[in-house]
Amino acid sequence: MPTQRDRVALLIMIAKTTFTPTARLVEVFSAIQGEGLNVGTRQIFIRFAFCDLRCHFCDSAHTWNAPSTCRIERSPGLRDFEIHSNPVPLTQLIEWVERQNLPCLHDSISLTGGEPLLHASFLEQFLPIVRTKTGLPIYLETGGHRPEQLATIITYLDSVGMDLKLPSVSGENYWQEHAKFLQICHDSHLHVFVKIIVSQQTNPDELERSALLVAEVSQDIPVFLQPVTPLPVSEQLTQIPVLAPSPEQVLIWQALMKQFVKQVRVVPQTHKMLNQL
Numbered sequence: 001m002p003t004q005r006d007r008v009a010l011l012i013m014i015a016k017t018t019f020t021p022t023a024r025l026v027e028v029f030s031a032i033q034g035e036g037l038n039v040g041t042r043q044i045f046i047r048f049a050f051c052d053l054r055c056h057f058c059d060s061a062h063t064w065n066a067p068s069t070c071r072i073e074r075s076p077g078l079r080d081f082e083i084h085s086n087p088v089p090l091t092q093l094i095e096w097v098e099r100q101n102l103p104c105l106h107d108s109i110s111l112t113g114g115e116p117l118l119h120a121s122f123l124e125q126f127l128p129i130v131r132t133k134t135g136l137p138i139y140l141e142t143g144g145h146r147p148e149q150l151a152t153i154i155t156y157l158d159s160v161g162m163d164l165k166l167p168s169v170s171g172e173n174y175w176q177e178h179a180k181f182l183q184i185c186h187d188s189h190l191h192v193f194v195k196i197i198v199s200q201q202t203n204p205d206e207l208e209r210s211a212l213l214v215a216e217v218s219q220d221i222p223v224f225l226q227p228v229t230p231l232p233v234s235e236q237l238t239q240i241p242v243l244a245p246s247p248e249q250v251l252i253w254q255a256l257m258k259q260f261v262k263q264v265r266v267v268p269q270t271h272k273m274l275n276q277l
């Protein structure tokens with residue numbers, strides 16, 4: 001049921017909106033979440049175009065630039081995609097999400113990418129409406145490096161999966177931004193967890209630094225160590241292949257991090273095992 005806060009936010013947004021905002025999308029579909037705290041739940045995925053990072057292990061490089069079209073699933077889970085032009089008007093996206101939202105089917109809506117926070121001004125208007133119309137919680141999957149944009153939409157979020165990018169694995173370096181981002185999530189009392197992709201090249205010093213960063217905000221924030229899923233040779237983004245860690249490495253790293261934070265879970269990408277999107 002929509003809350004009073006949702007209804008007021010919706011009215012304010014309608015009053016302020018004099019034109020229809022648009023977003024560039026890659027796809028909308030219904031699937032099982034394969035990562036993090038929401039693993040195994042059914043979600044409506046909205047995958048936004050654009051990413052400003054270039055992680056070595058990225059399996060979504062097709063999202064980096066905006067495609068001229070996006071694919072939209074007609075019936076939840078049937079992969080009967082329609083092709084539509086980008087950019088997509090807000091009202092159109094609401095219609096597509098409502099079409100997916102069959103009774104009792106979905107647990108939440110996942111905002112994914114790319115980097116969804118590059119669409120923060122669109123989300124500021126879209127989220128209060130979609131929350132009210134569907135009654136579904138909103139889950140954000142993010143690189144965790146844009147705290148200013150997060151702050152503009154935090155009141156409309158229910159849970160956040162924040163990537164913490166290790167320089168030795170991803171090639172990206174955002175320690176300060178990650179700390180600020182996690183603090184905002186924690187202060188907002190929403191469900192937040194940290195996801196760290198680990199590979200054979202992972203530097204344990206960076207894992208210790210990550211654990212300390214999380215513990216500084218709260219020792220209770222769950223951390224997910226996700227062994228990298230190696231990319232096919234044709235999709236590898238660097239000369240050095242990103243390989244999965246050994247079982248021994250993972251056990252040592254989990255023990256290392258558990259000295260600082262209470263929950264460190266090791267979970268691979270389960271949607272790939274299930275052949276989900």
Ligand code: SF4
Nearest residue numbers: 051053055058114143
């Ligand atoms: S943040 Fe995500 S989409 Fe962007 S490069 Fe990294 S893995 Fe790919």
